[in-house]
Amino acid sequence: MTWGAVAGAVARRPRLWAPAVRQARRLAPRRWWRRAPFLPVPDRDWLRFRAETQYGDPDRAPDADDVVTWLEWARRFPAGQQ
Numbered sequence: 001m002t003w004g005a006v007a008g009a010v011a012r013r014p015r016l017w018a019p020a021v022r023q024a025r026r027l028a029p030r031r032w033w034r035r036a037p038f039l040p041v042p043d044r045d046w047l048r049f050r051a052e053t054q055y056g057d058p059d060r061a062p063d064a065d066d067v068v069t070w071l072e073w074a075r076r077f078p079a080g081q082q
Helices: 003-011 014-027 044-055 064-076
Strands: none
Touching: 003 014, 003 064, 014 064
16 A cells, blocks of 8 residues: 555545544644655654554555544544543
8 A cells, every 4th residue: 555545545535634634733743844855744763663563564654444544533533522
């Protein structure tokens, strides 16, 4: 699976757009605009750690279904909701 497949899976589900933006904001490092690649992407080491703990391979991209499931969960249980 590639990151393009993940983006496509999210793009086909408008109900996940807002949770995806919220999660992207939460995962973006502070002052991301000061470091290359000048995009709000999570830290590479953190992504490798998450891939290794989930899939056993630090270089594996996430499955689109896994990301959709995670965003569905984030949509139903937003942070701060009691």
